[in-house]
Amino acid sequence: MxxxxxxxxxxxxxxxxxxxxxxxxxxxxxxxxxxxxxVSYVWxxxxxxxxxxxxxxxxxxxxxxxxxxxxxxxIFSMIMVGARxxxxxxxxxxxxxxxxxxxxxxxxxxxxxxxLDELIMRGNDLVFAFPALLIAIMxxxxxxxxxxxxxxxxxxxxxxxxxxLTRGSAxxxxxxxxxLSARVAGKGALRISVEHILPNITNLLIVQGTIQxxxxxxxxxxxxxxxxxxxxPIPSWGRMLADSQTLITLAPHMALxxxxxxxxxxxxxxxxxxxxxxxxDPRLRNARR
Amino acid sequence: xxxxxxxxxxxxxxGTPILRDVSFHLDAGQIVGVIGExxxxxSMTAYSVMQLLPEGSTTTGAIRLNGDNLLDLSEEQxxxxxxxxxxxxxxxxxxxLNPVKSIGDQVAETVRIHRKASRAESLRIARETLDxxxxxxxxxxxxxxxxxxxxxxRQRVVxxxxxxxRPKVLIADEPTTALDVTTQAQILKLLRRLVREDNMALMxxxxxxxxxxxxxxxxxxxxxxxxxxxxxxxxxxxxxxHPYTKKLFEASSxxxxxxxxxxxxAAPLLKVSHVSRDYALPRTSLFAPPPKFRAVNDVSFQIQxxxxxxxxxxxxxxxxxxxxxxxxxxxxxxxxxxxxxxxxFSGHQVRxxxxxxxxxxxxxxxxxxNPRHRVARLVCEPFHLLDxxxxxxxxxxxxxxxxxxxxLDEADGRKYIHEFxxxxRQRIAIxxxxxxxxxxxxxxxxxxxxxxxxxxxxxxxxxxxxxxFGLTYLFISHDLSVVRSITDRxxxxxxxxxxxxxxxxxxxxxxxxxxxxxxxxxxxxxxxxQEQKEVSQ
Numbered sequence: 001m002x003x004x005x006x007x008x009x010x011x012x013x014x015x016x017x018x019x020x021x022x023x024x025x026x027x028x029x030x031x032x033x034x035x036x037x038x039v040s041y042v043w044x045x046x047x048x049x050x051x052x053x054x055x056x057x058x059x060x061x062x063x064x065x066x067x068x069x070x071x072x073x074x075i076f077s078m079i080m081v082g083a084r085x086x087x088x089x090x091x092x093x094x095x096x097x098x099x100x101x102x103x104x105x106x107x108x109x110x111x112x113x114x115x116l117d118e119l120i121m122r123g124n125d126l127v128f129a130f131p132a133l134l135i136a137i138m139x140x141x142x143x144x145x146x147x148x149x150x151x152x153x154x155x156x157x158x159x160x161x162x163x164x165l166t167r168g169s170a171x172x173x174x175x176x177x178x179x180l181s182a183r184v185a186g187k188g189a190l191r192i193s194v195e196h197i198l199p200n201i202t203n204l205l206i207v208q209g210t211i212q213x214x215x216x217x218x219x220x221x222x223x224x225x226x227x228x229x230x231x232x233p234i235p236s237w238g239r240m241l242a243d244s245q246t247l248i249t250l251a252p253h254m255a256l257x258x259x260x261x262x263x264x265x266x267x268x269x270x271x272x273x274x275x276x277x278x279x280x281d282p283r284l285r286n287a288r289r
Numbered sequence: 290x291x292x293x294x295x296x297x298x299x300x301x302x303x304g305t306p307i308l309r310d311v312s313f314h315l316d317a318g319q320i321v322g323v324i325g326e327x328x329x330x331x332s333m334t335a336y337s338v339m340q341l342l343p344e345g346s347t348t349t350g351a352i353r354l355n356g357d358n359l360l361d362l363s364e365e366q367x368x369x370x371x372x373x374x375x376x377x378x379x380x381x382x383x384x385x386l387n388p389v390k391s392i393g394d395q396v397a398e399t400v401r402i403h404r405k406a407s408r409a410e411s412l413r414i415a416r417e418t419l420d421x422x423x424x425x426x427x428x429x430x431x432x433x434x435x436x437x438x439x440x441x442x443r444q445r446v447v448x449x450x451x452x453x454x455r456p457k458v459l460i461a462d463e464p465t466t467a468l469d470v471t472t473q474a475q476i477l478k479l480l481r482r483l484v485r486e487d488n489m490a491l492m493x494x495x496x497x498x499x500x501x502x503x504x505x506x507x508x509x510x511x512x513x514x515x516x517x518x519x520x521x522x523x524x525x526x527x528x529x530x531h532p533y534t535k536k537l538f539e540a541s542s543x544x545x546x547x548x549x550x551x552x553x554x555a556a557p558l559l560k561v562s563h564v565s566r567d568y569a570l571p572r573t574s575l576f577a578p579p580p581k582f583r584a585v586n587d588v589s590f591q592i593q594x595x596x597x598x599x600x601x602x603x604x605x606x607x608x609x610x611x612x613x614x615x616x617x618x619x620x621x622x623x624x625x626x627x628x629x630x631x632x633x634f635s636g637h638q639v640r641x642x643x644x645x646x647x648x649x650x651x652x653x654x655x656x657x658x659n660p661r662h663r664v665a666r667l668v669c670e671p672f673h674l675l676d677x678x679x680x681x682x683x684x685x686x687x688x689x690x691x692x693x694x695x696x697l698d699e700a701d702g703r704k705y706i707h708e709f710x711x712x713x714r715q716r717i718a719i720x721x722x723x724x725x726x727x728x729x730x731x732x733x734x735x736x737x738x739x740x741x742x743x744x745x746x747x748x749x750x751x752x753x754x755x756x757x758f759g760l761t762y763l764f765i766s767h768d769l770s771v772v773r774s775i776t777d778r779x780x781x782x783x784x785x786x787x788x789x790x791x792x793x794x795x796x797x798x799x800x801x802x803x804x805x806x807x808x809x810x811x812x813x814x815x816x817x818x819q820e821q822k823e824v825s826q
Contacts, residue, residue, distance in 0.1 A: 177657040181721065184616050185671040186644045199661040 016279055023275025029268025033261070037083035046074035048081040049233045057251045067253040069243060075254065078235040079261050085147065085236045086265070089229070090216030092151045094209055097158020102205065104159070105166025106197060109174060110189035121167070124160035132157035132219050133226075140228045147230040150223045154216050165208050169201045203280040207273050214269030221262050237262050292317050292490050293338070293458050298350040300330075300337055300514075307333050308514045311350075313507075315458060315490035320481070322501030322522070323494045324537070325511035326740035327711070331494045334511070335460045338492070339377055340367045354458065373403045376451030380463040382443035386435040392419070392446045393431020399453045418449045421486075422479060440604070441472035445479065452483055459484075460492045465500060469603035469767060474811035477504055496740060498541040499770075499813035502526060510534050526816045536742060542815050543745035544774040545752035547597075556630060557591035558728055558761050559615065564588045564624035566610050584610040585621070586785035594728070597755060597762040599776035599793065601769060601808070607785040608765050612733055615763070616649055628729070645674045648722035652734035654714035658706040664717055665702030668692065671725045691720040694757075695750060712743035719750065723758070731763045736771055748775055769812045773797050781805045 018024070040048075045065070052072035060067045066075035108120040127135075136153035143149050173179060173196070182192050223229040224238025232239070237258045244254035291314035300308035308330045315321050325331040336342050338352055340359060352359040354374065359367070371377075379385045387395060396415035400406050406414070415431060422445040435443055444464065451459055461480065465473035481504055484491045495501050501508060501522075508525050510518045510533065518531040529535045566585040573580060585607045592598045602608045613619045615626055617639035626633045628646050633639060648671060651657045658667050665688045672678035672687075679687055689699035695716040706714065715735065722730050732751070736744045752775060754760055766772050772779055772793070779796050781789040781804065789802040800806045 177651040177653055178659045180618065181649060181651065181657060181718075182670060183618055184644065184647070184649050186639070186641055186674045187670075191673075196659050200659070 020275045020278060022271045023279065026268050026270070026272030026275050029264055030272050033083055033265045033268065034087065036080045037087050040077075040080035040084055044074075044077035044080050046077045048073060048077040048235050057247070057254075059251070060253055066257045067251070069240070069254050070247060070251070073235075075240070075257050078240060079237070079257060082235045082237045082240065082258065083261070083265075085224075085230050085234060086217045086220050089147060089151050089154065089220040090213050093154035093216045093219075094158055094212045096151070096155030097162050097212060098205065098209060101159040101162025102166045102198075105163040105168075106170055106193040108163065108167045109170035109197070110193055112171060112174070120163065124163050127156060127160045133222060136219075136223050136228055137226075145228045145231060147234070150220055150229040153223070154219045157219070158212055158216070161212060162205070162208065165204060166201060169204055170197045173197050173200055207277040207280065210269055210273035210276060214266045214273070217262065217269070218266055291315060292355065293492075294351070294353040295334070295338070296351040296353065298334070298337060298348065298352060300333060300342070300346060300348050302343060302347075303345040306514065308337070311511075311514075311516055313509045313516060313519055315492060315507075317457065317490055318484065318488045319507060320484055320491045320493055320505045321507045321509060322505030323492060323509045323511060324496070324498060324501050326496060326537075326742065328513065329511040330514040331511050332462055333514075335377070335462050335492065335494055338458075338460060339371060339375060340364075341371075369403070372399045372451075372456075373454050374457050376454075376456035376459045378444070378447050378451050378459065378461040378464045380466050382440050382447055382467065385447045386443055388435050391432050391434055392424075392429070392438070392449075393433075396446065396449050396453055397431075399450055403454055414453060415449075418453045419446070421452070421483070422446070422449045424449070439472075440468055441476060444468060444472075444476055448476075448479065448483070452487070452489075455487050456489065458490045458492065460494070462494045463496070464493070466495070466497070470769065471603065471807060471811040473500070473813070477813070480504070497813065498537060498741070499815045502816055503813045510537065538815070540742040540745040542770070543741075543748060545745075545749045547752045547756065547775070556594075558594045558596075558629060559592040559763070560625075560627040560630075561591065561611075561615070562589045562625050562627075564611070564614060564621050564626060566607075566614060566619070566621045566623075583785055585614070587624070588782075588785070588787055589624075590780055590787060590790065592729070592761055592763060595755075595759050595761055596778065597764060597776045599772035599779040600763065600765045600782060601767065601772050601779060602782035603767060603808075606782045608782050609733070611782075612649075612731055612763075612765055616647065616731060617644060641674050641676075645725055646727055647729040647731060648725070648727045649731045649733060650715070650718045650722050650735040652737050654711040654718065654738060657718050658714065660706055662706075663702065664692075664704055664706060664709075667706065668702065668717065668721045668724055670721060671727075674725055687724060691724040692717075694723060694754065695720045710743075712739055712747065715739060715743075715747055716750065719747075719754070723754065726758065727760075729761045729763065731765070733765050734767070735764075737766060737768060744771070751775060769797075769808065781808070 050073065052068070055068055055072035056070050058064055058068040064074050064076065066079065068074055069078070104120050108117045111117050132154060135156055136150060139149050139153050170193070179192055179196055182196055187195070220229055221238035221241070224236040225242045227239070227242070229238055230236040240258040241255060244251070248255055293315040295314065296312050298308055298311040299306070311330070311334055313321065323331045323334065337348060338359065342348070348360055350360070354370070362370070393412055393415050396418055397408070397411040400411035400414045401408070404411070412431060416426060419429060419431070420426065424442065424445055429442070435446070438446065464480070465476050468476060477500065480491060480493070483489065493501060493505060505522045508520060508522050509516055510531070512533050518525065518534045520528070525534070526538065529538060564585055565583060565587055567581040567583050569579045570582050571579065588611060600608050600611070610619070614621045615633070617633045620634055620637065628643055631643060633643055668688050668691055669684065678684070688702050692699060692701055697713065697716055697720065706717070709717065736747050739747060748771070751762065755762060764772060764776050776793050778791065779793045780787050781796070781802065783804050789796060789800065789805045796805065797809060800809055
């Protein structure tokens with residue numbers, strides 16, 4: 001009885017956040033990177049796209065904090081602007097995944113066992129069967145390489161992730177008594193999904209969204225690396241890595257800094273996702289104590 | 290000296306006091322019933338004995354087993370005692386067993402841990418123990434898995450695990466609460482036999498006064514972390530010195546005052562005729578059609594306006610399926626269900642004017658509400674059925690009226706559901722059902738999850754509301770005493786069929802069908818009230 005009542009000695013939300021080390025590290029790393037992207041709109045140490053050939057391949061120094069690349073561009077500025085590209089691509093891609101995936105999952109759960117459910121879930125399986133990169137290559141083969149096509153490719157890959165998550169959690173909510181009494185009150189599947197199901201799965205969606213966001217950044221970097229993402233001269237982390245490849249012995253800083261940017265961002269978002277899940281899911285919160 | 294002596298036990302969890310000065314004792318061969326409502330600390334007392342308390346607990350006082358204070362023992366020493374000298378049986382047999390291990394392995398595990406016995410030896414002891422809990426080898430080989438057993442059989446396996454090493458003290462925490470009455474009677478009988486055979490001490494924890502008074506030698510009554518009264522079962526119910534004991538006793542056998550049902554109008558409000566419902570079972574072969582399970586089989590009955598009808602049956606008898614069909618949540622394959630002479634389903638849809646006539650109150654006060662809405666919005670949900678739902682001030686007024694009619698406050702509408710206790714939540718559920726003034730309210734085990742004193746209040750409320758608004762109730766329950774106290778007529782259902790039907794008094798006093806007789810015989814009974822009155826006068 002008293003054991004299963006977490007409200008008895010529930011510490012404040014802030015204290016719980018402070019207690020979770022992974023959440024703090026995650027939030028700090030993510031904030032750093034989002035902050036860099038925002039600041040880049042008003043200020044960067046140098047213009048990220050201006051070449052300065054005489055100044056090329058400078059190692060990190062007091063003027064160019066992260067050094068310069070083979071065209072003499074400031075790497076610190078490029079990483080700041082590149083963060084912008086990564087955020088935009090990953091955010092819009094996750095948005096596409098949620099906007100299409102969540103309604104599909106809700107519909108599928110509302111009509112469980114019907115032909116509609118089968119159609120949606122088998123469609124999901126089909127998309128899952130192709131790796132995101134393959135879809136991206138297919139799209140760019142048809143429409144040509146650009147940031148927009150990268151967004152679409154990553155977005156398509158996100159749809160089944162959200163559709164499955166939504167369907168799974170919605171199915172368990174459909175058996176709750178409050179959903180039954182809403183049905184007795186004559187509410188249709190659409191209203192019940194919006195009023196009763198969706199608000200109770202937002203926690204899960206936020207957590208999954210954070211993790212998909214980090215995967216999106218990774219995918220964007222991968223696509224730019226093979227030349228299918230944002231096109232020059234727009235700076236992008238993936239392409240910075242690709243450019244550094246031939247000069248790796250001559251100027252290792254060209255590879256190190258974008259590499260670390262990707263690593264820390266993905267790590268930060270993943271830690272934040274894990275921390276949020278622990279915080280938002282009361283069962284895990286109790287288990288951790 | 291007693292076998293288990295609990296002495297001035299105090300328990301606090303994260304600084305919140307849970308138990309205060311709890312003292313009682315158990316002797317070998319004795320059954321001590323610990324009675325209390327939720328939050329009384331009865332389970333925490335048991336967990337203290339087992340030293341299975343949640344983190345952040347601090348205990349003072351003493352719990353002596355054979356003179357050793359359990360509170361002083363290390364976790365390692367406690368591990369050696371648990372399962373060996375101290376056995377425990379939990380409430381929920383569905384989750385107390387590991388679903389991926391066979392029952393033989395689970396019973397043998399205790400033996401192997403404590404006796405360092407070989408696998409063959411421990412399996413032999415497991416077999417013996419399962420025989421002792423009346424699970425014979427020919428029908429229940431050791432290789433059976435929990436999902437192949439019924440709830441009562443699983444509870445027997447749980448008991449076998451607890452008694453495999455013939456512990457001196459057995460603690461049973463609500464061992465029969467999750468079971469049907471007939472199964473409950475069998476499990477109680479089994480426990481009593483085991484206590485006599487092994488000369489064990491049994492601590493039987495329950496919220497149900499009748500269960501305990503049937504079985505126990507000594508009774509301990511707890512309330513908000515303290516022991517309010519102890520005494521032998523024979524004399525305690527006759528003296529009842531503490532007012533709480535008296536209150537608990539009266540609430541357990543509470544019969545609400547109800548006005549005599551009005552003279553019957555000709556047309557029935559609800560008419561169910563020859564209804565059957567099949568469910569498809571998993572296919573056995575690729576080509577044959579899947580076999581069917583008939584959950585409801587040719588059921589017919591009717592309810593008059595203003596009547597209160599009980600539907601009694603054990604789990605799996607088809608009463609839930611029938612309820613869902615009446616509420617228009619699931620279609621039936623055969624037969625018709627008419628409300629005011631109009632079928633519930635027309636085409637595959639339920640018309641709104643039909644839905645307006647009925648509402649439902651479910652069993653679980655914790656699961657019946659969307660936790661993210663305020664009470665006012667929750668209560669308003671059935672307004673969806675009205676063509677012109679009230680808005681603004683009229684809506685607020687309707688909410689206030691509904692909340693006040695169930696004994697709550699207008700201001701409660703602004704709160705969230707987690708701010709209310711179980712009993713208050715059930716009142717809110719009733720308010721939600723009342724708000725569109727339906728004719729029929731289906732009460733699906735609506736008081737089963739509540740403490741006795743709260744249950745008595747809710748029953749009073751239901752009786753009062755039916756008098757005031759002329760409501761008709763379909764009261765579905767497995768609890769015979771509740772059904773007896775609030776219904777005019779009763780239907781007894783078994784394996785999808787109605788086996789007996791009649792006026793409630795007549796059915797209870799003179800049951801005709803063998804199944805009804807066994808149900809009534811199995812229901813635990815409180816000591817005679819007459820006798821108790823004489824003594825108290």
